[in-house]
Amino acid sequence: MSEILILGGRVVDPASGLDAERDVLLRDGRVAAVEAPGTLKGVAAAETVDAAGCVVAPGFVDVHVHLREPGQTYKESIATGTAAAAAGGFTTVVAMPNTVPVNDSVAGLEWMLDAARGSVVKLLTMPAATMGSMGMELTDFTALRKAGAVGFTDDGKPVLEDDAMRVALATAARLGVPVSQHAEDTRLTGGCSMNAGPVAFRLGLRGMTVEAEARIVERDIRLLREIEKAEGLKPHLHVQHVSTARAMEAIRAAKREGLHVTCEVAPHHFTLTDEAVGDYDTHAKMNPPLRAEVDRAAMVAGLMDGTADCIATDHAPHAAHEKEQEFERAPNGITGLETALGLALRVLHRGQGMTLARVVELMSVNPARAISLDGRGTLRAGSYADVVVFDPAAEWNFHAKDSRSKSRNTPFDRAAMVGRVRTTICEGRIVFRG
Numbered sequence: 001m002s003e004i005l006i007l008g009g010r011v012v013d014p015a016s017g018l019d020a021e022r023d024v025l026l027r028d029g030r031v032a033a034v035e036a037p038g039t040l041k042g043v044a045a046a047e048t049v050d051a052a053g054c055v056v057a058p059g060f061v062d063v064h065v066h067l068r069e070p071g072q073t074y075k076e077s078i079a080t081g082t083a084a085a086a087a088g089g090f091t092t093v094v095a096m097p098n099t100v101p102v103n104d105s106v107a108g109l110e111w112m113l114d115a116a117r118g119s120v121v122k123l124l125t126m127p128a129a130t131m132g133s134m135g136m137e138l139t140d141f142t143a144l145r146k147a148g149a150v151g152f153t154d155d156g157k158p159v160l161e162d163d164a165m166r167v168a169l170a171t172a173a174r175l176g177v178p179v180s181q182h183a184e185d186t187r188l189t190g191g192c193s194m195n196a197g198p199v200a201f202r203l204g205l206r207g208m209t210v211e212a213e214a215r216i217v218e219r220d221i222r223l224l225r226e227i228e229k230a231e232g233l234k235p236h237l238h239v240q241h242v243s244t245a246r247a248m249e250a251i252r253a254a255k256r257e258g259l260h261v262t263c264e265v266a267p268h269h270f271t272l273t274d275e276a277v278g279d280y281d282t283h284a285k286m287n288p289p290l291r292a293e294v295d296r297a298a299m300v301a302g303l304m305d306g307t308a309d310c311i312a313t314d315h316a317p318h319a320a321h322e323k324e325q326e327f328e329r330a331p332n333g334i335t336g337l338e339t340a341l342g343l344a345l346r347v348l349h350r351g352q353g354m355t356l357a358r359v360v361e362l363m364s365v366n367p368a369r370a371i372s373l374d375g376r377g378t379l380r381a382g383s384y385a386d387v388v389v390f391d392p393a394a395e396w397n398f399h400a401k402d403s404r405s406k407s408r409n410t411p412f413d414r415a416a417m418v419g420r421v422r423t424t425i426c427e428g429r430i431v432f433r434g
Contacts, residue, residue, distance in 0.1 A: 009051025015378035026385035029428035059091025059386030061367040064312035071100025079118035086432040089388035104128040153180035169235035178236035183216040214246040239263040243288040245298035264312035282330035317407030342417025385428040394420035
């Protein structure tokens with residue numbers, strides 16, 4: 001019998017409305033008890049974790065990561081990416097399909113989930129919505145769902161054609177899973193490498209307008225409305241890495257209308273603006289790009305008022321030689337699993353007054369709900385023993401050279417962080433010690 005006793009921590013579990021000092025007993029991969037301090041002292045646990053001065057929360061869930069395996073393991077592997085996840089307090093991650101080859105088949109999905117890949121935390125996948133992520137022929141949603149898919153996405157690319165997205169949304173609705181959309185009208189973004197605005201003008205770079213994101217979000221919301229009216233279905237649209245005020249407002253209006261729309265915001269989009277590009281810093285290049293201050297503020301507002309459902313990192317590792325080239329040629333994306341909590345607590349909790357409970361909600365229970373994970377995102381008795389213990393007051397600086405990821409492409413090297421993970425436990429196994 002495997003037991004871990006976590007003593008003296010402040011248990012923050014938004015799913016059960018708990019925010020109080022408690023002791024937590026984990027047994028055989030499940031939460032066995034959450035009790036008042038001292039109640040569990042008689043338990044002879046195999047291991048004890050001293051959580052005094054720390055928050056004890058449900059393990060974080062990231063619904064949007066790129067692990068690069070198969071095909072690009074020089075950037076990242078499932079083993080190294082999930083080790084970085086554990087260091088960041090994440091106990092569940094959802095891998096995107098833009099691998100080589102694209103994860104668009106049952107065989108590919110099963111290969112990724114095989115224990116031989118060495119995942120440190122719980123690994124889930126969202127396979128491609130269309131074959132090869134080419135936006136045309138749908139993948140076999142039914143077979144992939146039976147094999148464990150938690151949703152479908154062509155992330156890295158949008159499902160651009162109306163008819164293809166309409167069928168994808170309706171088919172996924174019948175299976176009870178979301179279609180997760182990379183909202184970019186690529187007909188407007190050819191040759192663009194950053195946000196359209198004064199910085200792009202100064203640097204002589206072609207800029208990506210807010211319309212490129214907003215038009216796809218607005219189109220997808222219209223499709224939800226049409227499908228519900230015509231077929232009586234209620235499809236679930238999940239909008240990835242929202243970055244513009246206009247898209248956030250469209251999502252807010254759709255929620256008021258009663259449509260099933262959820263969305264995520266990445267830490268870099270609520271922390272930085274396009275000014276971070278400086279003089280062609282490729283570590284500040286991603287898609288969607290860093291935007292203007294009005295958009296960054298809108299991301300914060302969406303997280304504060306509940307329009308945004310969750311924080312997702314869009315962890316996108318690249319090798320040094322790929323980022324060390326001309327800005328327009330460098331690939332999009334940054335790492336993010338080990339900096340998400342530190343940025344959320346610095347910018348949202350300390351900077352904006354967001355409660356700790358809301359931060360935990362955005363990083364655990366809400367993402368778990370977005371992909372209908374039973375038994376995760378909560379510390380209720382009987383749920384999976386997925387736990388993060390973190391010091392909410394710790395001040396430190398992130399150093400990319402110390403990352404568990406294979407890659408170091410981050411704009412947050414040496415950046416100030418607030419809150420540090422001390423222990424991460426996944427299904428009753430200690431997978432990280434700070």
